Amino acid sequence: MLNKYARAFFTRVLTPFAAFLLRRGVSPDAVTLLGTAGVMAGALVFFPRGEFFWGTIVITSFVFSDLVDGNMARQAGISSRWGAFLDSTLDRVADGAIFGGFALWYAGKGDDNVLCAVAIFCLASGQVVSYTKARGESIGLPVAVNGLIERAERLVISLVAAGLAGLHKFGVPGIQVLLPIALWIVAVGSLITLVQRVVTVRRESEEADAAARSSEAAS
Ligand SMILES: CCCCCCCC/C=C\CCCCCCCC(=O)OC[C@H](COP(=O)(O)O[C@@H]1[C@H](O)[C@H](OP(=O)(O)O)[C@@H](O)[C@H](O)[C@H]1O)OC(=O)CCCCCCC/C=C\CCCCCCCC
Numbered sequence: 001m002l003n004k005y006a007r008a009f010f011t012r013v014l015t016p017f018a019a020f021l022l023r024r025g026v027s028p029d030a031v032t033l034l035g036t037a038g039v040m041a042g043a044l045v046f047f048p049r050g051e052f053f054w055g056t057i058v059i060t061s062f063v064f065s066d067l068v069d070g071n072m073a074r075q076a077g078i079s080s081r082w083g084a085f086l087d088s089t090l091d092r093v094a095d096g097a098i099f100g101g102f103a104l105w106y107a108g109k110g111d112d113n114v115l116c117a118v119a120i121f122c123l124a125s126g127q128v129v130s131y132t133k134a135r136g137e138s139i140g141l142p143v144a145v146n147g148l149i150e151r152a153e154r155l156v157i158s159l160v161a162a163g164l165a166g167l168h169k170f171g172v173p174g175i176q177v178l179l180p181i182a183l184w185i186v187a188v189g190s191l192i193t194l195v196q197r198v199v200t201v202r203r204e205s206e207e208a209d210a211a212a213r214s215s216e217a218a219s
């Protein structure tokens with residue numbers, strides 16, 4: 001939903017910044033790499049220590065690079081297969097660091113095995129959700145479904161909750177409960193999305209196989 005409705009808005013807002021970077025000689029690949037490094041640092045330095053507010057601030061400063069890199073490539077007319085591969089692959093790395101950071105907190109000082117497991121489930125299911133689309137497309141299917149919770153939703157739900165939960169350290173009472181709630185929502189939403197995508201791939205692959213068999217029989 002966010003990919004559909006919010007992308008146009010962010011494209012308008014970020015286009016001047018992307019043009020500025022291009023004028024300064026920065027490449028889209030450099031933005032992809034630097035953005036991922038920033039997200040990883042924010043997630044792995046701050047989240048395992050329970051510093052959710054500062055971790056979210058650092059991650060938010062870098063995560064929008066994922067919208068800037070493609071914007072730069074399109075403006076400069078240099079969109080490439082390599083760029084698409086690098087972008088998607090490093091998305092997986094960044095997501096691993098974010099949910100891994102939550103899991104490390106709950107495995108350590110956060111001391112909650114159930115939430116540690118939920119965070120690991122969010123990490124794994126998010127990766128599998130993205131894989132279903134990539135693998136389906138690689139075998140020639142359209143995978144014409146996005147599903148309930150795509151990457152943008154996973155990030156917005158968990159980061160808004162983490163940022164607000166982090167305000168607990170500044171004296172806001174009770175607010176830390178938002179992070180467990182968000183992780184449960186992302187876990188359940190990702191499971192539903194996974195089922196939606198698998199069902200779609202199953203239907204599309206049966207249709208494609210049937211069409212191939214009938215054209216073989218006809219010839
Ligand atoms: C006192 C307040 C303290 C709290 C501070 C909190 C502040 C802010 C908190 C959060 C901000 C989070 C922003 C997150 C933005 C995410 C942007 C982003 O990276 O989106 C990426 C997404 C997908 O891009 P790609 O096409 O490159 O990726 C593809 C995708 O990954 C596919 O995976 P799949 O979806 O299938 O699982 C892969 O299959 C594919 O390979 C891959 O290429 O981009 C978009 O979707 C575009 C839309 C982005 C919309 C972002 C909306 C942000 C909206 C609001 C944030 C601000 C909220 C502020 C709240 C403040 C609370 C008090």
Ligand SMILES: Nc1ccn([C@@H]2O[C@H](COP(=O)(O)O)[C@@H](O)[C@H]2O)c(=O)n1
Pocket residue numbers: 028029030032066067068069070071073074078079080081082083084085086087
């Ligand atoms: N280093 C890069 C990054 C991205 N691209 C191209 O942009 C597409 C992704 O667009 P986003 O708005 O989601 O970032 C990607 O598929 C590539 O075509 C690129 O060329 N180089």
Ligand SMILES: [Mg+2]
Pocket residue numbers: 065066067068069070087
């Ligand atoms: Mg990108």
Ligand SMILES: [Mg+2]
Pocket residue numbers: 066087088091
């Ligand atoms: Mg991306």
